[in-house]
Amino acid sequence: MSPSYLVKRLALIVYTLFVVSLVVFGITQVLPADAAVMLLGENATPDALAAIRDKLGLDQPVGVQYGHWLWGVLQGDFGASLRTGQPVAPVMLEALGRSLTLAVLAIALMLVLALPLGIVAALRRGKLADLLVSIVSYVGVSLPEFVTATLIVLMLADWLKLLPATGFVPLTEDFWEGLAHLALPVLTVSVILIAHVSRMVRSELVDVLHTDYVRAARLKGLSRRSVLFHHALRNALLPTITIVALDVGYLLGGVIVVEEIFALPGIGRHLIVAIQTRDLPSIQAGALIMAATYSVVNFLADLAYAWIDKRIQYG
Amino acid sequence: MAELLRRLLRTPQGLLGMLIVGLILVIVVCGPWLAPYGPDTMAPRLRYRAPSAEFLLGTDQYGRDILSRLLYGARSTVILACLATGLGTLAGALIGTTSAFLGGRADEAIMRTIDAVLSIPSLLFALLIVNLLGKSSFSAVMAIGIAFTPGMTRVTRSVALAVTKQDYVNAAIARGERGGYIVLREMLPNVVAPIVVEMTIRVAFAVMLFATLSFLGLGAQPPSSEWGLMVAEARRFMHLSFWMILWPSLAVALVAIGFNLLGDGLRDALNPRT
Numbered sequence A: 001m002s003p004s005y006l007v008k009r010l011a012l013i014v015y016t017l018f019v020v021s022l023v024v025f026g027i028t029q030v031l032p033a034d035a036a037v038m039l040l041g042e043n044a045t046p047d048a049l050a051a052i053r054d055k056l057g058l059d060q061p062v063g064v065q066y067g068h069w070l071w072g073v074l075q076g077d078f079g080a081s082l083r084t085g086q087p088v089a090p091v092m093l094e095a096l097g098r099s100l101t102l103a104v105l106a107i108a109l110m111l112v113l114a115l116p117l118g119i120v121a122a123l124r125r126g127k128l129a130d131l132l133v134s135i136v137s138y139v140g141v142s143l144p145e146f147v148t149a150t151l152i153v154l155m156l157a158d159w160l161k162l163l164p165a166t167g168f169v170p171l172t173e174d175f176w177e178g179l180a181h182l183a184l185p186v187l188t189v190s191v192i193l194i195a196h197v198s199r200m201v202r203s204e205l206v207d208v209l210h211t212d213y214v215r216a217a218r219l220k221g222l223s224r225r226s227v228l229f230h231h232a233l234r235n236a237l238l239p240t241i242t243i244v245a246l247d248v249g250y251l252l253g254g255v256i257v258v259e260e261i262f263a264l265p266g267i268g269r270h271l272i273v274a275i276q277t278r279d280l281p282s283i284q285a286g287a288l289i290m291a292a293t294y295s296v297v298n299f300l301a302d303l304a305y306a307w308i309d310k311r312i313q314y315g
Numbered sequence B: 001m002a003e004l005l006r007r008l009l010r011t012p013q014g015l016l017g018m019l020i021v022g023l024i025l026v027i028v029v030c031g032p033w034l035a036p037y038g039p040d041t042m043a044p045r046l047r048y049r050a051p052s053a054e055f056l057l058g059t060d061q062y063g064r065d066i067l068s069r070l071l072y073g074a075r076s077t078v079i080l081a082c083l084a085t086g087l088g089t090l091a092g093a094l095i096g097t098t099s100a101f102l103g104g105r106a107d108e109a110i111m112r113t114i115d116a117v118l119s120i121p122s123l124l125f126a127l128l129i130v131n132l133l134g135k136s137s138f139s140a141v142m143a144i145g146i147a148f149t150p151g152m153t154r155v156t157r158s159v160a161l162a163v164t165k166q167d168y169v170n171a172a173i174a175r176g177e178r179g180g181y182i183v184l185r186e187m188l189p190n191v192v193a194p195i196v197v198e199m200t201i202r203v204a205f206a207v208m209l210f211a212t213l214s215f216l217g218l219g220a221q222p223p224s225s226e227w228g229l230m231v232a233e234a235r236r237f238m239h240l241s242f243w244m245i246l247w248p249s250l251a252v253a254l255v256a257i258g259f260n261l262l263g264d265g266l267r268d269a270l271n272p273r274t
Helices: A005-029 A036-040 A046-056 A064-072 A088-123 A129-142 A147-159 A174-210 A211-218 A225-259 A267-276 A280-308 B003-009 B012-033 B066-102 B104-118 B122-131 B137-164 B169-177 B180-215 B229-236 B242-271
Strands: none
Touching: A005 A064, A005 A280, A005 B104, A005 B122, A036 A211, A046 A267, A064 A147, A088 A129, A088 A174, A088 A267, A088 A280, A129 A174, A129 B242, A147 A174, A147 A225, A147 A280, A147 B180, A147 B229, A147 B242, A174 A211, A174 A225, A211 A225, A225 A267, A225 A280, A225 B169, A267 A280, A280 B122, B003 B012, B003 B122, B012 B066, B012 B242, B066 B104, B066 B180, B066 B229, B066 B242, B122 B180, B137 B180, B169 B180, B180 B229, B180 B242, B229 B242
């Protein structure tokens, strides 16, 4: 990994965050013909409208509004919530922590399940196990999170009464209780990930198993196990890193729905509440934080990829 | 075209996908005639019924026939999802082809910006646009279309890049054609095939996204029988009748599976070597 690559990649992420901030600010505050009317509704009194215009600086030129907002954001100040009057940033960051717990657990579960599934399917290509894995992953990719969540709640919480269906207990307060409350959301979010990644692992591994160096390793007398673990898997798993990083985008979208369904007070649920109550600073903060999380994860994935695979030399 | 269709029907995914999508199209076109009851016909005495000969899939909290609601709702769910995909594809194809045609710094600038916009998850993007336009089916369609544009731009651009090197594009440049003409008449028709594949798969996403928006109360509004909205409404009555929530969930899943299969089948049929 050359220093120039690092600098270029860093410049790119700064540009990305800049564009994202422009899009978020533009859609929420600039594009509405009159943001104050949009926030308060058609029947708001002129006084209330004037007050909110003054509070959000809506009567200033667009450039000044954006500059003012961005300057605050860079200092970690997203303004005060219109609903509660509290500063938005600490609330959103706390919520982000809960969402990340959910996301990390889902990715961990995915790695534990998707890798073996993909490997088994690739080794038994065309056999029953392969067919089963493909069918399950097809169905998994095609189910929206709210459907998966519904079916899982119906089965595990309603019929079998195994796990609590909603609510949130911080892990630091009561670890096992907290984990039990997280189980269903984590399971729901990981279904799509498992389906997607096991398919990827399978197709990559099938390709690698047909390469010359794998055949050479077999021909020189190495056992199937040794060839699989020492030669084939390493190369087959490389693209999986990128896929997992890209899946974080789905994950963040999925987290929004899943948190709403399971009443988990993460950043997605805060965002939905903010949109339903038209709480502008909260919407801006939530959207920007989510998009920024995604681009940072992709940045780290790119670095990891370049670090592991020495052949990669970006410009 | 006939050859493509034959290859498509030879793969198991293609065949199954065609069957499911075909069935869905029949329901979209003829749904209202097939429905045994009206979608809003209420029967207060017949609420929360389990499936029976009278109500094949049961009834909901107002005693409305679930099968009829699903058959009517197919239109709002599937047609709007296709519309949204078409919108995103068109915009993405235009931007992608133009970017590939311009090349150099302009291409670099456009694609970096598109990449940046792509780092906003599509559901989040759609939520922001719905917030801007208000809650309705129309704004959900616009939101999904706009949210799909950057992804489709990437796909189109990578295909179009290969096309720009072709002789017929060089010939058009040599003839002194205008840039707009070359993009629209020479390049776009030749990038259609891979785009159609991507589009088919995205219809599955669009159905899921549209249903999700309605589920969150930000897309179709009651008394519409859009499927995502049906799931959202049924959640409150889950303990009284789980059929109410099961059927629309399965309907959304079936459409998504159908379009996913068809898209994969098309991809295999168009690239025989892989």
